[in-house]
Amino acid sequence: MSEQRNIVILGASFGGIPTTHYILKHILPPLKAKNDAKYHVYLIDRSSDWYFRIASPRAGASIALMPKEKLLYDIPTIFKQYSTNDFTFIEASITSLDTAERTVSYKKSESLRDERLSYHALIVATGSKTHDPVYSMHTDSKATMDAIHTMNRQVSTAKSIIIVGGGATGVESAGEIGEFLNGKPGWFSQPTPKARITIITASSQLLPELRLAIGKTAEEKLKKLGVDVVYNTRVVDVATTESGRTTVTLAKGEKLEADLYIPANGLIPNSSFLPPALLNPAGYLVTNPKTLRVDAAGPRIYAVGDIASHSNHTAIQITASLPTLLVNLKRDLFAFNPAFPGEKPKGKDREFKPSTKEMLTVPIGSAGGVGAIFGWRVPNWFVWMVKARDYLTGLLVPGYLTGDVVKKEFKWSREESVV
Structure with missing residues (x-):
């Protein structure tokens, strides 16, 4: 029987959702074609709904201004296009990570005991939470x-x-x-x-x-x-x-x-399940800022989004980091040799180079706001057009729901290729 190799993503939000889409669209099919093992993708989150927290300031003022249907999206529906032979969503709280055994433990709400899942590759995308539960999902x-x-x-x-x-x-x-x-x-x-x-x-x-x-x-x-x-x-x-x-x-x-x-100040990393030795003093997962690997946790473990120590806690940076994460994940998966499971792939890793330019738009009411894009200050009408009208629910959400945000494959260069 072929070896079972699980690709596990922890957290279904701005990092976990596009990462899962991309793996199922662009990495899993050629992996399966190698016919050297059985591969399956798992996504684990404590809620079956994705909360579009960007829109929470308007919802906090009045749900009549930002209704529930624009805030919550059913995660199984987001991934209904993929075969159950390839993908499983698990609604559960993640309780621990064992990097020696390479397993993740989780507990479903109706369960009395933890369940364990082995991983061949692991992407930690559990994010952070705010002090007030209006601005991020704390439980469900x-x-x-x-x-x-x-x-x-x-x-x-x-x-x-x-x-x-x-x-x-x-x-x-x-x-x-x-x-x-x-x-x-x-x-x-x-x-x-x-x-x-x-x-x-x-x-x-x-x-x-x-x-x-x-x-x-x-x-x-x-x-x-x-x-x-x-x-x-x-x-x-x-x-x-x-x-x-x-x-x-x-x-x-x-x-x-x-x-x-x-x-409305500060963030708390969702890292209570992680071994303390992998965290920095603030509780974030220590991540290689160039490769996005969690080097101290062993091979084929990565972090994306707020949970990572390099993050600046913006959706813009998460999106910008995806090519690095996913190219390096693909390199590691295709270069894997069972005889040398910890061996790094040959060639050149993709390196993440975050932008240092101002990148933030901030609505101040429904008529506009302030901000800068790529270091250029933007006028009030631009903030209204891009974000103040609906807090990106029309511009950003559809791409996450369909996977179009990662529709195109991130091609590796000749130096990055391992095949």
Whole structure:
């Protein structure tokens, strides 16, 4: 009987979904044609739904502005085009990784014990989560929708709101909530705010990923929506009062009180199942920034997306890193020799060279926003056209659902080829 060689992807989001599509479209067919083993692709995620978290700031303001059908997508349906002989989706929580035995353990919700799956190649794409469950899926889609509905109810009645975090999520959320509660400003008029919204950031500017001038423009747009910004300070304590309001204590001792507190700062890596020896001090998986291999974990193990130590936590960088990941995966799979299972392939690896240019668009309400593309500052109308209208649900989602985002094969060069 032929040897069973499993290709396992952990996590179904911006890294895991296109990686799975690509393997099934471009790597698995020629692997099977070699007829040297049986290959099967497994995708494991704790939820059967993909949450399009990019759109979460608008959903957090009101689900009427960003309905459920634009937020959640059934993962088995995404991959229904592929044969069950080639692909299996497992809805389960990943519990551990054994790099010596080369197995992944997982637990299904209805199961009392862990199950184990061996891997020939492993791609870790488990990503990260936010402090507030509105902005990322913490457990399953029901819990996510419950969190969104809870925030919606709180937003609708709030007269004062504190948002911690001056990055894209905090700015977008403030813009969406400000427009929803206080109204959209006109060309020559500005509505009287019904709610007081405050952003607190430890940075000296909004959107520190972008130049100062763009951050200043963001602040000006937010002010028109009734949003103030407090710079250069951190929140050191958060407490709930007897009346249900939230008291926030700042680093200098000042206390602020609000009807609603939204933590929109920072990320937590989804790495609790990984061996601590493979993680950096922040809890991210130590990944070779050039090859995207996890060198310390053994052969044919890779990381993509937020979980990887090299990540800048943007969908743009994830997409840009896919050619490197998938060319090197193909090289390793086709060069594999059972007599020397740990031997590296001959030739040249594909190396990832991340862009250092500004690449971020940030809606501030539905009328536009700020940003830069490839280092070029973009005008308000461009942000409206590209992202502010629907938070990319029309532009980006279809390519992930169909696999068109990786429709074309990433050809390896003569130096990279192992066949």
